[in-house]
Structures are given as C-alpha cells and as structure tokens.
Amino acid sequence: MKKYLAVFAAxxxxxxxxxxxxxxxxxxxxxxxxxxxxxxxxxxxVLFDTAIExxxxxxxxxxxxxxxxxxxxxxxxWVAQQALKNTLPDVFAVLPxxxxxxxxxxxxxxxxxxxKDDSEFDPKSYYSSAxxxxxxxxxxxxxxxxxxxTMMFVNKTLLSLEGITIPKPNWTWxxxxxxxxxxxxxxxxxGHLDQFGCYGFTWEEAATTGGSEILDGxxxxxxxxxxxxxxxxxxxxxxxxxxxxxxxxxxxxxxxAFCPLDFSYYRAYKPYPYRIKKYSNxxxxxxxxxTNGGYAxxxxxxxxxxxxxxxxxxxxxxxxxxxxxDYDMQLSLLEYSYGLPVIRSILExxxxxxxxxxxxxxxxxxxxxxxxxxxxxxxxxxxxSRHYSEVKNLADSxxxxxxxxxxxxxxxxxxxxxxxSDLLSK
Amino acid sequence: xxxxxxxxxxxxxxxxxxTALIFITTxxxxxxxxxxxxxxxxxxxxALNKLPLPSDTVQAAALCVFSLLVLLTYAQTLxxxxxxLAVLNCSAQVLLCIAVMYLLDFHYNGILFIxxxxxxxRLNKNSVRFSLMLVVIAAYLFLDYDIISGGLxxxxxxxxxxxxxxxxxxxxxxxxxxxxxxxxxxxxxxxMQALQYEQYETQRLKExxxxxxxxxxxxxxxxxxxxxxxxxxxxxxxxxxxxxIAREIHDTLGHxxxxxxxxxxxxxxxxxxxxxxxxxxxxxxxxxxxxxxIDVRRSVGALRLDALERFSLGDALKKMVDExxxxxxxxxxxxxxxxxxxxxxxxxIYRVVQESxxxxxxxxxxxxxxxxxxxxxxxxxxxxxxxGASCKTIAEGFGLTHMRERVENFGGAITFDGSxxxxxxxxxxxxxxxxx
Numbered sequence: 045m046k047k048y049l050a051v052f053a054a055x056x057x058x059x060x061x062x063x064x065x066x067x068x069x070x071x072x073x074x075x076x077x078x079x080x081x082x083x084x085x086x087x088x089x090v091l092f093d094t095a096i097e098x099x100x101x102x103x104x105x106x107x108x109x110x111x112x113x114x115x116x117x118x119x120x121x122w123v124a125q126q127a128l129k130n131t132l133p134d135v136f137a138v139l140p141x142x143x144x145x146x147x148x149x150x151x152x153x154x155x156x157x158x159x160k161d162d163s164e165f166d167p168k169s170y171y172s173s174a175x176x177x178x179x180x181x182x183x184x185x186x187x188x189x190x191x192x193x194t195m196m197f198v199n200k201t202l203l204s205l206e207g208i209t210i211p212k213p214n215w216t217w218x219x220x221x222x223x224x225x226x227x228x229x230x231x232x233x234x235g236h237l238d239q240f241g242c243y244g245f246t247w248e249e250a251a252t253t254g255g256s257e258i259l260d261g262x263x264x265x266x267x268x269x270x271x272x273x274x275x276x277x278x279x280x281x282x283x284x285x286x287x288x289x290x291x292x293x294x295x296x297x298x299x300x301a302f303c304p305l306d307f308s309y310y311r312a313y314k315p316y317p318y319r320i321k322k323y324s325n326x327x328x329x330x331x332x333x334x335t336n337g338g339y340a341x342x343x344x345x346x347x348x349x350x351x352x353x354x355x356x357x358x359x360x361x362x363x364x365x366x367x368x369x370d371y372d373m374q375l376s377l378l379e380y381s382y383g384l385p386v387i388r389s390i391l392e393x394x395x396x397x398x399x400x401x402x403x404x405x406x407x408x409x410x411x412x413x414x415x416x417x418x419x420x421x422x423x424x425x426x427x428x429s430r431h432y433s434e435v436k437n438l439a440d441s442x443x444x445x446x447x448x449x450x451x452x453x454x455x456x457x458x459x460x461x462x463x464x465s466d467l468l469s470k
Numbered sequence: 471x472x473x474x475x476x477x478x479x480x481x482x483x484x485x486x487x488x489t490a491l492i493f494i495t496t497x498x499x500x501x502x503x504x505x506x507x508x509x510x511x512x513x514x515x516x517a518l519n520k521l522p523l524p525s526d527t528v529q530a531a532a533l534c535v536f537s538l539l540v541l542l543t544y545a546q547t548l549x550x551x552x553x554x555l556a557v558l559n560c561s562a563q564v565l566l567c568i569a570v571m572y573l574l575d576f577h578y579n580g581i582l583f584i585x586x587x588x589x590x591x592r593l594n595k596n597s598v599r600f601s602l603m604l605v606v607i608a609a610y611l612f613l614d615y616d617i618i619s620g621g622l623x624x625x626x627x628x629x630x631x632x633x634x635x636x637x638x639x640x641x642x643x644x645x646x647x648x649x650x651x652x653x654x655x656x657x658x659x660x661x662m663q664a665l666q667y668e669q670y671e672t673q674r675l676k677e678x679x680x681x682x683x684x685x686x687x688x689x690x691x692x693x694x695x696x697x698x699x700x701x702x703x704x705x706x707x708x709x710x711x712x713x714x715i716a717r718e719i720h721d722t723l724g725h726x727x728x729x730x731x732x733x734x735x736x737x738x739x740x741x742x743x744x745x746x747x748x749x750x751x752x753x754x755x756x757x758x759x760x761x762x763x764i765d766v767r768r769s770v771g772a773l774r775l776d777a778l779e780r781f782s783l784g785d786a787l788k789k790m791v792d793e794x795x796x797x798x799x800x801x802x803x804x805x806x807x808x809x810x811x812x813x814x815x816x817x818x819i820y821r822v823v824q825e826s827x828x829x830x831x832x833x834x835x836x837x838x839x840x841x842x843x844x845x846x847x848x849x850x851x852x853x854x855x856x857x858g859a860s861c862k863t864i865a866e867g868f869g870l871t872h873m874r875e876r877v878e879n880f881g882g883a884i885t886f887d888g889s890x891x892x893x894x895x896x897x898x899x900x901x902x903x904x905x906x
Binding site: 120121124125127128129130142145148149150151352 | 502505506509511512514515516518519520521522524527623
C-alpha cells in the first residue's frame, strides 16, 4: 500500500512540476467579431488583435487564442456547444439575453473572491449600472465589456420644419405626446397620415421610462398600476400613427420624428463613412428618452466572464480584468467598436472627445458626452432572470394586439400575468 | 447460501448494473453529440437545470467507481470473520454507489441493490445487517431524482431521450425499463434464495437441537448406570478387602499360632523329663510368638491405608521404614525421589514396598533392606534388594502374584530376582496406562 502511495505521490509531483516547468499558459477567449450591436463592424478584428498583442506583451507567460469570424447571431449557440463539449473558452463574452440562463446553469465563475483579493481592481471605476448587470442576487459573475444605452433618435429636420425645438434631456411623456400629436399629419392630403410622431415605442420602452419593472425574482409584476399606465401610454403614442403600419424604413426616409434605438446606431452612422449611407436626407441626433418617473435609457451590456471550469482561473482573471477595466483597451473601443466603454473616466476625458469628433463633419459636434455619461449611469438594466427573454417574448406577443389594435388592455394584461406566472413556475 | 451461489448472485447484480451504467452514460454521450451536431445546444439549454458534467468524463468516472465497487465486494469474500471490516466495507460500498448516482444525476439508483445484496448475504449479525439495510433502503428511497432535484440542480434523463425521434424514444424507454426491471428481478430472486437458505438452516438447527436433547437424556440414563456400577464396585472392593484381611490373618497369625501350638505340644512332652531341652524349646516358642506379634503388627499397619492418605508418599514410606527400624533388628534404608504420581500410582508403590519388606522379613530372614525410588521421565522406578536367603527358582505365592497383577493392571512392569538375596524391580507410570 505504501509503495503505491509513493508511486502516486511521485506521479503527482512529476505532473505538477511539468506544468510549472512550462510556464506558458494558453488562454482561450470566446468573442464574436462581426455583427456587433446589429451594426456591421469591420474593425472588431483589429480591436481584439491589437488588444491581445498588448496583453501578451505585458503577460509573456500567457498566450491568448480566439476564433475569428464568429457572427453575433451564431455566438450563443457556439458557447452552448462548447459548454456541452467541455471546451468552453477560459474567458468569454456573454450576450445580455444569455446571461440569466448561463448563470443558472453554472457556466460562469463567481468573481467575488477575485474582486476582493485584487487590490488593483477598482469596481468604482465602472458605470454602476453596467457593473450591476453582471450581478445575480448580489454576486458578481461577469464584468461589463462594452455598453449601449437605448436613446431616442430625433429627426431634427422634421422638428424644425414644424417649428418645434429639440426637447431638453429631461423631457416627459406629456411633452413627448404633445410633439408626436403635433407632428402626425397628412401632408399630401390623401386621407392617410404620411408624417409620424414616433416609430418603435413599444410597451418595453414605456415600461422602462415609466419605471415599471416586469419581473422581481420569480414574480411577474404585469398587474401593477404602473405597467397598466405604461401600456396605455404606448398605445396612445402608437394610436397617433392613425393605424398606419410603420417600419424602420419610414424613419430612415425621414417621415418619422422619433425612434428609440441603441446608441450603437449613433456610433455607426453618425461619423463618416457610414453617415452617408443612412439618414442622408435629414439632420438627426439622439437624446434621452422621455420619462414618467422611470429611466431615461435601458442599458444593453455585453459582458465577459470566466468559465467555471477553466483550469487557469487566475490568468483568466488577469485577461478579464484587462478587457473590462484597462484604460487603453477600453479607450480603443471608441475607435474600433460601436459599443461604449464601461469605464466612467473615459467618456469624461479629452482623448475620448478627440477620437469621437475625428470623423464628424466639421459643422456638427458629437453628442454631449457628459449628458451621455449621466444617461448611462442612471440607465435601467434588464433583470438577470433566466426566463427574462421568454417572458419578454410572451409579453410582446400578447400585448401586440392591445397596443396596435383594439384588444382590451386590461384583459390582455391579465392573460399575460397568468401565462407569465405559469411559465416561471415551470 | 453456499459460497459459489453467493458469487453467482453478486456477479449477476454486477452484470445488470454495469449494463445499465454503460447504457445510460452512452445515451447521454450520444445525445449530447447529437445536440452539438444539430446546432441545438442553446435550445437544449432551456431544458437543463445545470451545465452537465462532460459526458465522456462522467462515463469514465462512473465506470472507475463501479470497478472500485467490484473490488470492494470481492475483498469482502477474502476476510470473513472481521465484523468491523465487513461493516466498513459495506458502508464504503454504499458511498461509492451514491457517488455513481451523483454522477448520473440520480437518474438511476438501482446500483444500490449491489450493497443491499452484499449486506443480506454476507453480514450475519442481525442487528448490524438490519441497520445497514435501513440505510441503503433510505438512500434508495430518498436519493431519487424527483426528491434531490428540489434542492440540487439536476438534469433529467428525459431531456436526453427527447432528443431522439419518437420511435427511438420508445425503444430507449423500453430498454431502460428492462434494465431497471431486470435489476429488481435479479434482486428478488437472490432474496428468495437467501430466505430459502435461511429457512433450511433454521430447520437444520432445530433437528440438531432435538438430537442434542435426545443425547442428553441418554446420558442421564448412562449416568445412573454408572452410579449403580460405582456402588457395585465399592461393594466389590469391600469384599476384596475382607478377603485380603482374611488372607493376612491366615498368613501371619494362623501360621504363627500353628507353630506355637506345635511347639507347646512338644514342650508338654518334655515337662519333667528334660528341663534343659524344655527351656530351649520354650525359648523357641517365645521367639516364635514374638515374631508372630511383629507380623501381626506389620499386618495391621499394612491394613491401615490412612498412612498414605494423611502423608505424602515419601513421608508414608519413611514412616513405614522408621517403624521397622525401631521395632526390629533389620536395617532398612530408603532413597526417595519425589515424582508427580497419581494417587493410584502412589498406593501401588507403597504396596510394592510394603510387600517386599514383608517378604524379606518373612521368607528371606534378611537383616538389611535397601529401597531406592527414582524417576525416569513420567515413570517411577522402584528397586528393592535384601541380603536374605537366595532362591534359584521363585514360586510366586499369593503376595508376589498380587503385586504383579496390580502393577501390570496399572500399565507398569515388575520383575523379581532371587539369585543374590532378593531383588524386586518395578516400573510404575505416574498415571494409569490403558492397555487394550
């Protein structure tokens, strides 16, 4: 027996010494490199290649590999496959819609200890809303990599034609409704409206700006008065469109005054060269959403986490820390990505405005970065429930006839509340 | 249950459970690869409660733990009598089973039948067996997917089976149920056999018990007979002793009195005729009478067995020798070596010495007797010689015959030599040696 123990100990020692000998650690990184934020981005390869090169230079014992050419729409499936095959990358990006599910299945490592033990790491440098979206029940499982707040896109040309000034950043539902009401017109008098107030203001935008949560843990909150009034407001805004079936093309053509969109659209289409492709026949800008006691924006966060089964967790933490909190790395997002950095100080810096202003036409200035930072800091984050996406899809399908047609809002909400509860109790 | 039957039973359990383990783990592996190949991993996630352990690792680990279980059950057949070891072994088996069940997300708890069968057929202490069985049964009842999944995230096997087409699903469920059922059937058969064997054992014990009580009764009868026999024996001894006393009286007193009577008759003839001759004759009579008295004393002494009962053999012999040295002119020497003689052997030695002295005085007219008692292993050597009359041929009278019979009956040997004085050599074992 002693002999076998000795042999066993020797083997363990040998193996461990071998691993210490070869100090080079290979870390796999899971990211997608195209289709970022729904906007084509040819620069994301540059972003990651440069970033990894710099990281490897600073950490000569770590080699980082990643699979290029991964599309955003294929990415979730790819991660799920790697998880099932036990080949999950050590550090990988997590899409907002997958986050709740991945946490509940235990794909991601709890980062609390790394954060506590690492004196260099400063959680306060992040936008608190962005950091919050990586938490589940108070435990940090992922760190934000880049963010995109939803903003209200405004057709400035249309507003000035109607003699309306651009709303102030802290505008309300009432002002919003008033402007939309004023703008909705039948310009060519064919009996159909051809100029519209807003496209794409759904129950979701209404709930966010009205301050109505739809989930609290495993409880659905559709039966609250706030949600009812939010839905009613969404219905009234859409009713102004006179039953016309709008699409995003109507906004692109310049016939719609407002459209809630991700800030990544602004990042993509505001500067050259893409500004010529879209919205070329009118002046536009984006402002915070109108509120009624709620949030002026909903934050979309692309996060990164460490695989719970990674065999190089401490190196993975270094890499994760680098991607999510390194100043230069995060600054480079402004150049190569359509997302926004998660470190607060970057948008406040001169470097940031220089980079952002670089590709703008000389007569125009980039969005007020202080205002943008404020919007991000106070943005709403979607609950990290495993079933959030399912519940949202359910709400979309049930509330559609209530908002866009004549279905009774009260009864639809009651149906939604029951079905959503059933779904959650499964 | 016989040993070979036990081995067959355990092997059958192993075979069924190994098949079930391979079936389930292979099913999970295959289903997982299908999910990945079909690009259905994300939708498969919806059905899961936790990220499954890598399916090939699970299979390897489950088979490893299973082999350990086989080794443990085999080890149990080697050391039989150590109860603590057996209990430890059975407990370890239960833990290994729980490890396998954990690896399989508690889809399959039939593996617990292996330690259960082991406990039933290998442990024979009822209280321990019962409590261990209770533990296993509790594990079987409570470590079940439906119960555990309430507190621990587990993935149901159904999720994997549902990946296949409807036809295959049915086949898979049939195979799974067959394996689970087969396991239970094998277990029930083993249980029945064990019960039958137990019943057979009880029956056999009952029969044995009856036999023992019958024997006890017979023993009682034999005991009674023995008691009767002992009584009879005692009576016989009394009779023999009476005969001996009669013989002694006849030999000593009778003989002396006969001589005296004859001598006195002769004296009567001489009265008034030859006073000198008469005086001589009377002196002879007196001597004869005195000699007779000595003989009588000796005889009475010889009859008094309690000398031996009160003293040790050495003391008794010394007393006898001293008595003769005081009362007669004969010089007797005693050289005595003490041995672990039984009471019976002591008496025989005492008698041989006593008889030899009597004979030397009575027949040989010896003036010196040397007694030497030494040891040879587990035997006592008795050597008695005197300087009395020699006799070429020895006619063994009552005394010598009696001595020989006693010694030989006891398993010893005795020889007499009359060529120079008279020598008696006897070898007497410490304990009676039974001759067939």
